[in-house]
Amino acid sequence: MSIAEYMKKVGQQARVASATAARATTLKKNNALLYTAELLDQNRITLTSENNRDLERGQANGLTDAMLDRLTLTPKRIDSMIEGLHQVAALADPIGTISGMSYRPSGIQVGKMTVPLGVIGIIYESRPNVTIEAASLCLKSGNATILRGGSEAIHSNQALASYIRQGLIKAELSEHVIQVVETTDREAVGHLITMPEYVDVIVPRGGKGLIERISRDARVPVIKHLDGICHTYIDAAADMDKAIRIAVNAKTQRYGVCNTMETLLVHEAIARTVLPALADKYAQFDVELRGCDKTAEIIQCKAAQEEDWSTEYLAPILSIRVVEDMEQAIEHINHYGSHHTDVIVTENYTLAREFLAAVDSSSVMVNASSRFADGFEYGLGAEIGISTDKIHARGPVGLEGLTSQKFIVFGDGHIRQ
Amino acid sequence: MSIAEYMKKVGQQARVASATAARATTLKKNNALLYTAELLDQNRITLTSENNRDLERGQANGLTDAMLDRLTLTPKRIDSMIEGLHQVAALADPIGTISGMSYRPSGIQVGKMTVPLGVIGIIYESRPNVTIEAASLCLKSGNATILRGGSEAIHSNQALASYIRQGLIKAELSEHVIQVVETTDREAVGHLITMPEYVDVIVPRGGKGLIERISRDARVPVIKHLDGICHTYIDAAADMDKAIRIAVNAKTQRYGVCNTMETLLVHEAIARTVLPALADKYAQFDVELRGCDKTAEIIQCKAAQEEDWSTEYLAPILSIRVVEDMEQAIEHINHYGSHHTDVIVTENYTLAREFLAAVDSSSVMVNASSRFADGFEYGLGAEIGISTDKIHARGPVGLEGLTSQKFIVFGDGHIRQ
Structure with missing residues (x-):
């Protein structure tokens, strides 16, 4: 036969x-x-x-x-x-x-x-x-x-x-x-x-x-999904403790999986506070940082290249960009992301709602680690995969x-x- | 350009x-x-x-x-x-x-x-x-x-x-x-x-x-859907009035639409009662009947050819088959049908449930005309089309x-x- x-x-x-x-x-x-x-x-x-x-x-x-x-x-x-x-x-x-x-x-x-x-x-x-x-x-x-x-x-x-x-x-x-x-x-x-x-x-x-x-x-x-290029956006109105806890967990809890953060976006108003604190934490995990120009003015890092923004590292590497406001963060996510899972850290009610509505991803979160994007964690009882398509299951x-x-x-x- | x-x-x-x-x-x-x-x-x-x-x-x-x-x-x-x-x-x-x-x-x-x-x-x-x-x-x-x-x-x-x-x-x-x-x-x-x-x-x-x-x-x-080859199955336990009302409406209320009945299946135990009554009604509407051998023994009709069972007439033509039992009706529907809309007429609770479960169509009905398969009739408020696919909308x-x-x-x- x-x-x-x-x-x-x-x-x-x-x-x-x-x-x-x-x-x-x-x-x-x-x-x-x-x-x-x-x-x-x-x-x-x-x-x-x-x-x-x-x-x-x-x-x-x-x-x-x-x-x-x-x-x-x-x-x-x-x-x-x-x-x-x-x-x-x-x-x-x-x-x-x-x-x-x-x-x-x-x-x-x-x-x-x-x-x-x-x-x-x-x-x-x-x-x-x-x-x-x-x-x-x-x-x-x-x-x-x-x-x-x-x-x-x-x-x-x-x-x-x-x-x-x-x-x-x-x-x-x-x-x-x-x-x-x-x-x-x-x-x-x-x-x-x-x-x-x-x-x-x-x-x-x-x-x-x-x-x-x-x-x-x-x-x-x-x-199906092809990539998991997940973002965490730390807003100007973020609670600093939550921001650091989430950004560390989303990158370091496991490296080789699709719901791990690959790019961190930080509002410029708090970049000088949050980035040095985060850089210390990431150093403890030997995470390599690749930053935009503004990031490089604040912490030690490699210079991020254009392709970094659309790379799923699946490794202890993180790209970091300082953004002017949430709109720029949303544009970045919808442009470079893979529509998998994206997170905002903020205490601002209006911005949280706008982020939820505007980010075109299969999971959108407020003040939680992207690592939760998982059938068991969501209470589905099981998971056969994650879909980033819009037709049928997502x-x-x-x-x-x-x-x-x-x-x-x-x-x-x-x-x- | x-x-x-x-x-x-x-x-x-x-x-x-x-x-x-x-x-x-x-x-x-x-x-x-x-x-x-x-x-x-x-x-x-x-x-x-x-x-x-x-x-x-x-x-x-x-x-x-x-x-x-x-x-x-x-x-x-x-x-x-x-x-x-x-x-x-x-x-x-x-x-x-x-x-x-x-x-x-x-x-x-x-x-x-x-x-x-x-x-x-x-x-x-x-x-x-x-x-x-x-x-x-x-x-x-x-x-x-x-x-x-x-x-x-x-x-x-x-x-x-x-x-x-x-x-x-x-x-x-x-x-x-x-x-x-x-x-x-x-x-x-x-x-x-x-x-x-x-x-x-x-x-x-x-x-x-x-x-x-x-x-x-x-x-x-x-x-999308390609065809609307809709069936009405009249069970041995059908109420005769309902069966005739539904079978007439499903064929004659409008001919050129996808939820019109194209094939009638009749349980052999009641074929001799229901078919002559239906043939009279269809004659009033000038519906051409194309029947299987057993149908032809009971009423006047043309002989149905194999291709009739999979033809969407969109016209005053109806194919009729006498079946031995509901299982044969279900097999016929799942084999020749287009998975659009199929109907059982019966007063039997157990058979109604089995038909609902076993017929693999986008709409399955008990004791109602297939002509109801429509976004407005279903209360969706509007309809952009009917899908017979299983992925996404159906x-x-x-x-x-x-x-x-x-x-x-x-x-x-x-x-x-």
Whole structure:
């Protein structure tokens, strides 16, 4: 069978299975999740040895330490996959929720019912735990799923796939509800993202290169974000303690994630107070500072270049710009930012409201660290990714983002006049 | 200036204007709508004479009577454009609505704010009243709009565009918030649908050919439906009076619209009762019947061919199939239908619930005519189109479908632990 034929078969199987997934009871879906958790627990040794095969090949192929780390299924990571399955089983089932049923003057009663999207394609890189995370969210939201992991994790992913398959079958669901693509050929991705007849949406998880390629070539909608160039704007009316606490946390709490601050904007009226205090703190964390001309007059820093303003460092580096007022900060954010998460620190009521309205990002915050932009922190219970698009889901995407709705109408023989 | 340069300029202007539209007050947006209504009323003679130029050229170019009818701005149609502007001004402003602000264990307060999509491109055919309908909905929802009407309506559309422009300026909004493309060159459409940097979503209104072309070539999300192949399934447990009333209304109340029934499915247990009664009614309306073999055993009809089940007649023609049970009806609908609007007529509680859950359409109804699938009938206040896609808006699309949301977070110096 050619790769094209194989992917078509996988797609057709998913499309057929999606009808059964959509109608599966909450109990069956939860059972499949809990059975999979049990199987993971019972097969720790096999799973670890399959993971070791990937790791050995990865070392031989010269993967970086960071990549090998992401690839490793430590006992703790297996624990958290099991815990994650239990958490998703405990979440409320969004499917079939009926809301807003109200009577119209014609006498019909109209509202909305939450329904699955259908078939979701997940394309991801080295972390094999994504297999379990993504599969569990897609199943709970009544979708069929096609998972396409990186070739470096193929043995780990196939092992995980077999536990999922057994879990589905034991819960009396079709094994095609969750399929893990068996080929490591990159051609498979090309087919997966161009089969709108079988796939309703693609969620890519991985580096910017992967996501750019997928977005460019996809013929299916993609839920994604490319960059996380998050800003903190410290206003003239900021509380100094809050400003420093937030600006330090937003940069240093974790460096390699998308909701970390990459650019700090400071109102010129308080730059001479706040920047020296912050520079001391950042020095303790060895954060490299790259400032505009005005910043360089106040603290020691490298000179920021134009490209710094649109760079996601994912590293202990911070660009700093002194702005004349909030409007300039907003212009900077909407121009250079990635519409991910942006923060104002201010005690001024009017400016806070204007900032909330004017900043065109998927999360906008007042007096809180951008690091909170996360499905768990927002109370979504889980997160399959963060979207910076405006169509469909925006911001952290939990179960709700994996659903659609349909209108339902109750009548009693009503006809249109 | 080449067409490419012109469309790029229009796109850039729209992108800049979208920031001001997003922040425009409700009062200013309403004023622009009401000023435009005033100008329409004051310029009826000019508008009619511009419309006559289009009609004369249309006649010379051999447009069909149906096309000329759609193109004509009668006094009544001008009245309803004016009335429509007043209605949209009276609708609640969706933008800036904050909902669900709730505290999380971390202490932050999280919720959602409704925001505009940004720039909406509308591509439509001969009906010039769409210019006003679409522009008013996009403006009220805080979007910038680029309207591309058919070349046959260019003079009418340019006249309408000038009243909109004056209305915007008088309301102190940028005239680029609503732009009507001035060229009739078809190349302009090609540019409009492939500028994701300037256009956030395309709403095509027109025939299936237009919408298929746009969907195939677009690099921007498209809110659309292709077909309206709507079904009515008369169950064995149907109330006979309701079944006949609904099946007659769904087919005959209007023929050329997307929520008209094209296929009737009848449970075999009651086919011998209901079909003869219905055939009498349809005969009064001169509806041509095309039935399956079992139907032909009961009533006089032509033999339905395979392609009948997937044809949107938009005419007094109805295909009829006798099914063994509801499952077969659901399979037929999900296989041959267009996921637009489908109806069950039954008094059986369990079957009604199963039908609602299993039919994968943008509107699913119990004991009501499919003709109710409409933004006004659903209480959306207006409708820019109907979507059968699952991503973003589904079913009739009103103001809400032209918006997105962002997460907003209130803190008090909160940092992530």
